[in-house]
Amino acid sequence: xxxxxxxxxxxxGFIAGGTCCGIKDGVxxxxxxxxxxxxxxxxxxxxxxxxxxxxxVSSQQISRGKSLAIVVNSGNANACTGERGMEDAWQMVRxxxxxxxxxxxxxxxxxxxxxxxxxxxxxxxxxxHELGPQLSPQGNRAFAQAxxxxxxxxxxxxxxxxxxxxxxxxxxxxxxxxxxxPHMATMLAFITTDLEIDPSILQGCLREAVDLSFNxxxxxxxxxxxxxxxxxxxxxxxxxxxxxxLQAFQEALREVCKTLALMxxxxxxxxxxxxxxxxxGASSPKDGEKAARRLANSLLVKTALYGEDPNWGRLxxxxxSSGCLVDPSQxxxxxxxxxxxxxxxxVPNVEEKAHKVMRQREYDITLDLGLGSHEYWVWTCDxxxxxxxxxxxxxx
Amino acid sequence: xxxxxxxxxxxxGFIAGGTCCGIKDGVxxxxxxxxxxxxxxxxxxxxxxxxxxxxxVSSQQISRGKSLAIVVNSGNANACTGERGMEDAWQMVRxxxxxxxxxxxxxxxxxxxxxxxxxxxxxxxxxxHELGPQLSPQGNRAFAQAxxxxxxxxxxxxxxxxxxxxxxxxxxxxxxxxxxxPHMATMLAFITTDLEIDPSILQGCLREAVDLSFNxxxxxxxxxxxxxxxxxxxxxxxxxxxxxxLQAFQEALREVCKTLALMxxxxxxxxxxxxxxxxxGASSPKDGEKAARRLANSLLVKTALYGEDPNWGRLxxxxxSSGCLVDPSQxxxxxxxxxxxxxxxxVPNVEEKAHKVMRQREYDITLDLGLGSHEYWVWTCDxxxxxxxxxxxxxx
Numbered sequence: 001x002x003x004x005x006x007x008x009x010x011x012x013g014f015i016a017g018g019t020c021c022g023i024k025d026g027v028x029x030x031x032x033x034x035x036x037x038x039x040x041x042x043x044x045x046x047x048x049x050x051x052x053x054x055x056x057v058s059s060q061q062i063s064r065g066k067s068l069a070i071v072v073n074s075g076n077a078n079a080c081t082g083e084r085g086m087e088d089a090w091q092m093v094r095x096x097x098x099x100x101x102x103x104x105x106x107x108x109x110x111x112x113x114x115x116x117x118x119x120x121x122x123x124x125x126x127x128x129h130e131l132g133p134q135l136s137p138q139g140n141r142a143f144a145q146a147x148x149x150x151x152x153x154x155x156x157x158x159x160x161x162x163x164x165x166x167x168x169x170x171x172x173x174x175x176x177x178x179x180x181x182p183h184m185a186t187m188l189a190f191i192t193t194d195l196e197i198d199p200s201i202l203q204g205c206l207r208e209a210v211d212l213s214f215n216x217x218x219x220x221x222x223x224x225x226x227x228x229x230x231x232x233x234x235x236x237x238x239x240x241x242x243x244x245x246l247q248a249f250q251e252a253l254r255e256v257c258k259t260l261a262l263m264x265x266x267x268x269x270x271x272x273x274x275x276x277x278x279x280x281g282a283s284s285p286k287d288g289e290k291a292a293r294r295l296a297n298s299l300l301v302k303t304a305l306y307g308e309d310p311n312w313g314r315l316x317x318x319x320x321s322s323g324c325l326v327d328p329s330q331x332x333x334x335x336x337x338x339x340x341x342x343x344x345x346x347v348p349n350v351e352e353k354a355h356k357v358m359r360q361r362e363y364d365i366t367l368d369l370g371l372g373s374h375e376y377w378v379w380t381c382d383x384x385x386x387x388x389x390x391x392x393x394x395x396x
Numbered sequence: 397x398x399x400x401x402x403x404x405x406x407x408x409g410f411i412a413g414g415t416c417c418g419i420k421d422g423v424x425x426x427x428x429x430x431x432x433x434x435x436x437x438x439x440x441x442x443x444x445x446x447x448x449x450x451x452x453v454s455s456q457q458i459s460r461g462k463s464l465a466i467v468v469n470s471g472n473a474n475a476c477t478g479e480r481g482m483e484d485a486w487q488m489v490r491x492x493x494x495x496x497x498x499x500x501x502x503x504x505x506x507x508x509x510x511x512x513x514x515x516x517x518x519x520x521x522x523x524x525h526e527l528g529p530q531l532s533p534q535g536n537r538a539f540a541q542a543x544x545x546x547x548x549x550x551x552x553x554x555x556x557x558x559x560x561x562x563x564x565x566x567x568x569x570x571x572x573x574x575x576x577x578p579h580m581a582t583m584l585a586f587i588t589t590d591l592e593i594d595p596s597i598l599q600g601c602l603r604e605a606v607d608l609s610f611n612x613x614x615x616x617x618x619x620x621x622x623x624x625x626x627x628x629x630x631x632x633x634x635x636x637x638x639x640x641x642l643q644a645f646q647e648a649l650r651e652v653c654k655t656l657a658l659m660x661x662x663x664x665x666x667x668x669x670x671x672x673x674x675x676x677g678a679s680s681p682k683d684g685e686k687a688a689r690r691l692a693n694s695l696l697v698k699t700a701l702y703g704e705d706p707n708w709g710r711l712x713x714x715x716x717s718s719g720c721l722v723d724p725s726q727x728x729x730x731x732x733x734x735x736x737x738x739x740x741x742x743v744p745n746v747e748e749k750a751h752k753v754m755r756q757r758e759y760d761i762t763l764d765l766g767l768g769s770h771e772y773w774v775w776t777c778d779x780x781x782x783x784x785x786x787x788x789x790x791x792x
Contacts, residue, residue, distance in 0.1 A: 050716030050724045050740075080712050080724065082741040115709025116742045225713050299695070303784055313511025316476050317621050320446030328446045328476065344446075345478040346512045385784050388699055 001252050004169075007140035007156035011169040011194035013037050013236035017139035018146030021127025023075035023113070023120060030127040031146035033070045033190060034100060034135055039232035040196075041067035041108065042203035044210050046186075046227035052079035053089040054109040055226060061093070061108055062230070065199030068106035070190060070230055071096040072147050073124055074175070075113040079225040088119045095125045099132035110188050110228050112149055112175060144173040147188055151176040155263040161252045163245050168195040168237040170252045174260040176267060186224030187214060189260055195249050196235030205250050206231050213257035217265050218296040218380045229257075265379045266361075270386025273305050274362045278377040279324075281369040287324040288376035291367070294322035295378075302383035310354035312340045319367060330370030336363045397648055400565075403536035403552035407565040407590035409433050409632035413535035414542030417523025419471035419509070419516060426523040427542035429466045429586060430496060430531055435628035436592075437463035437504070438599035440606050442582075442623035448475035449485040450505040451622060457489070457504055458626070461595030464502035466586060466626055467492040468543050469520055470571070471509040475621040484515045491521045495528035506584050506624050508545055508571060540569040543584055547572040551659040557648045559641050564591040564633040566648045570656040572663060582620030583610060585656055591645050592631030601646050602627050609653035613661050614692040614776045625653075661775045662757075666782025669701050670758045674773040675720075677765040683720040684772035687763070690718035691774075698779035706750035708736045715763060726766030732759045 009016050018031040043062045045055050061067070071092050078085045089109050097104040111119070144154040158171040174189035191206075210229055231253075233241070241249050265274045277295045282288030295301055298318040304311040312333050320326055333341035336357035338350050357363050405412050409432040417426040439458045441451050457463070467488050474481045485505050493500040507515070540550040554567040570585035593601075606625055627649075629637070637645050661670045673691045678684030691697055694714040700707040708729050716722055729737035732753035734746050753759050 048713060048716035049722040050712045077709075080709055080737075080741055082725070082739065085741075115712065116737075225709075225716060299779075299783075306784065313473075313476055313621075316446045316511065317444060320444035320621060326445040329478070341476075343478065345476055345481075383695075383784065385781055387695075388702070388779065388781050388784060 001161045004158050004160050006158035008171045008173045008192045009137045009140040010158035010171040011192045013234045014192050015135040016143040017135040018142030019131045022123040028146035029075045031072045031143040032131050035232050035234040037234045038066050039234040040199040040202050041232050042206045043230045048225050050225050052077050052226040053085035054111045057089040058108045067108050068102050070108045072110040074147050074149050076119050077113045077115045077226050078111040078119050079115045088121045095128045099129050112226050147175045152267050157256050157259045159252045161248050163248050166239045168239045170256050172256045172260050187227045189229040191231040193233045194237040195241045197233045197241030202233050209253045209257040213261035216378050217261045265381050268381035270384040271381035273382040275380050276364045278366040280375045282374040283325050283372035285374045288374045291322045291324035292376045292378045294318050296380035305382035306384045308358040310351050332368040334366040397557045400554050400556050402554035404567045404569045404588045405533045405536040406554035406567040407588045409630045410588045411531040412539040413531040414538030415523050415527045418519040424542035425471045427468045427539040428527050431628050431630040433630045434462050435630035436595040436598045437628050438602045439626045444621050446621050448473050448622040449481035450507045453485040454504045463504050464498050466504045468506040470543050470545050472515050473509045473511045473622050474507040474515050475511045484517045491524045495525050508622050543571045548663050553652050553655045555648045557644050559644050562635045564635045566652050568652045568656050583623045585625045587627040589629045590633040591629055591637045593629045593637030598629050605649045605653040609657040612774050613657050661777050664777040666780040667777035669778040671776050672760045674762040676771045678770040679721050679768035681770045684770045687718045687720035688772040688774045690714050692776035701778035702780045704754040706747050728764040730762040
């Protein structure tokens with residue numbers, strides 16, 4: 001498995017592109033990804049009960065397990081838009097199908113951006129119509145740019161996996177974590193592979209990889225109305241996803257998802273640090289998860305990360321209020337490899353060393369609860385002035 | 397029931413005072429409150445599993461239901477300090493008892509401030525020794541100042557309640573909400589009354605009042621290791637807390653707790669707004685609470701409050717991810733009396749009016765889920781640059 005230049009069009013038989021259809025001003029805001037062969041399709045969608053129209057449409061479309069195209073716009077989430085929003089999402093599907101001369105059943109749709117405003121659907125349709133003929137194997141970058149909102153950087157990754165049976169590829173593109181700019185919504189990821197794989201197996205692989213990546217990152221603890229991860233597998237490598245090849249694919253898929261998820265944490269709104277919060281020695285898997293998520297979401301912890309302050313009291317306080325079973329006298333805490341806490345009390349004279357670790361852009365914080373054998377981790381970022389600026393100063 | 401000048405020494409038979417014992421530099425950091433008659437005592441303590449030493453000591457002491465004195469220091473939380481911290485808390489109890497010539501069983505103790513450092517116990521004992529003889533009915537203000545950490549203002553309230561049987565008084569003092577300055581911990585409140593009341597009834601009244609006040613405020617969603625509310629009732633008014641007098645007391649106690657809690661929200665770290673988040677029409681009481689708390693704690697909601705941005709999409713997104721049952725098409729939202737959302741979609745042309753409401757320092761946001769008859773509310777504040785400054789820039 002090796003990382004190579006590229007993105008969603010690196011696997012064989014995929015074309016893509018991006019254009020500015022006019023939702024945003026002079027910036028790419030519409031992308032299309034097409035598989036040149038009918039692909040197995042799988043997806044995971046937001047658990048938010050307030051689901052955007054495209055989430056409702058795509059989760060219905062994907063139940064067939066087969067797709068040919070994905071159309072995505074940024075700048076408008078088409079969320080909280082009622083019946084008209086549903087009709088707009090279906091119009092995006094139908095226009096894409098007409099332009100590409102495929103069956104509307106074969107089209108998935110995503111949106112990200114302002115909540116509660118209607119799409120300028122005529123502009124979007126015109127954009128789809130114009131973009132369709134321009135899609136190409138070189139269009140991955142334009143697609144990756146067209147799906148961004150407050151992200152600073154486009155997020156792409158491509159892997160090539162050589163097996164004894166032959167070689168296949170996995171590519172991905174994603175946009176921001178953090179419920180972002182006012183009204184802006186969230187996390188989208190698109191993954192492609194030229195492996196041949198059954199849709200239900202693909203769904204299982206995706207769910208597992210998402211749980212170990214996108215579900216393990218925290219920017220502000222908010223869950224959007226639009227979160228979506230989609231994968232298309234078109235079989236163009238002539239390799240089948242079974243036995244050892246399937247294992248190799250699972251590994252590559254995990255790596256692609258993890259890479260994109262980490263890009264999101266690093267690009268979190270106003271973030272200056274990416275920190276892996278590891279909870280070990282929990283008395284149950286659920287407890288470990290509760291503790292890690294609480295630590296990753298605590299404002300006091302996140303501001304201490306920003307302040308580069310080895311403030312383990314805040315870690316103890318967040319741990320104790322996480323709902324996880326804790327015996328303070330058993331707790332050990334490390335920042336990087338510097339132990340700060342032993343038996344629930346501070347280790348003397350280590351603040352300076354710990355502060356040095358915290359000046360890095362990326363490091364681990366490890367809490368050992370000493371109660372059992374269960375472990376969980378979450379990637380988090382710090383909370384800075386820029387988060388407030390990005391999220392408060394915009395006036396709609 | 398009328399509000400009068402004063403605080404914890406307004407009810408008859410209470411004396412108090414504050415001094416600088418040297419934990420902090422030249423600022424009041426030690427307070428003592430004494431009832432001149434053995435008082436019924438009740439308390440509620442943090443639910444954090446990491447409990448500070450004074451929390452462990454006071455919750456043991458208060459099980460007797462009777463107390464005479466409370467000693468409190470600020471600047472050091474005596475939390476995560478192991479055996480030595482327990483011994484220090486007991487030393488504060490014993491020194492206070494010796495100075496006041498009372499039984500150590502009659503003394504409660506609280507601390508707030510830095511987590512994970514040992515108390516300078518000799519200074520604290522010296523301070524107790526010196527403060528004891530200086531306590532007076534005029535000492536309420538010094539006590540209220542001595543318990544502060546990052547609070548901008550001292551928080552005091554006093555009520556006089558006239559009944560057909562006679563008059564009694566309820567007083568209170570409190571310190572900050574918000575897990576405050578680095579290593580600083582949290583919310584303390586002390587309430588006094590000269591009503592005579594049975595300890596178990598007093599505990600019931602306190603629990604109910606705390607649930608409707610201190611448990612309904614959110615500054616940053618963090619729960620400290622030291623949160624404590626204590627009440628002493630010494631009977632000096634010669635009025636008994638039963639029948640209608642008990643009802644009047646409950647009402648007055650609710651009012652005192654609510655007033656102190658609101659002072660905390662208004663004085664939240666970096667806060668510029670106090671907003672009552674009301675969820676109506678929930679399908680169960682638990683659901684209403686989940687939704688209100690999620691809304692009150694969402695960073696995206698809190699930054700929108702700071703930005704005075706009528707960003708109802710964030711309210712919908714927070715609602716949908718609260719774990720509360722939501723049917724988006726039934727949701728209505730008001731900011732003040734301006735309706736922003738009807739049937740889950742935006743009402744046109746009301747942003748300017750809503751923005752006007754949001755420029756006020758205090759207002760309500762109401763969400764009607766349209767699913768049932770249950771209601772819950774929480775007071776919250778906005779999230780500003782100053783929160784980050786206060787919590788990140790301090791270097792320990």
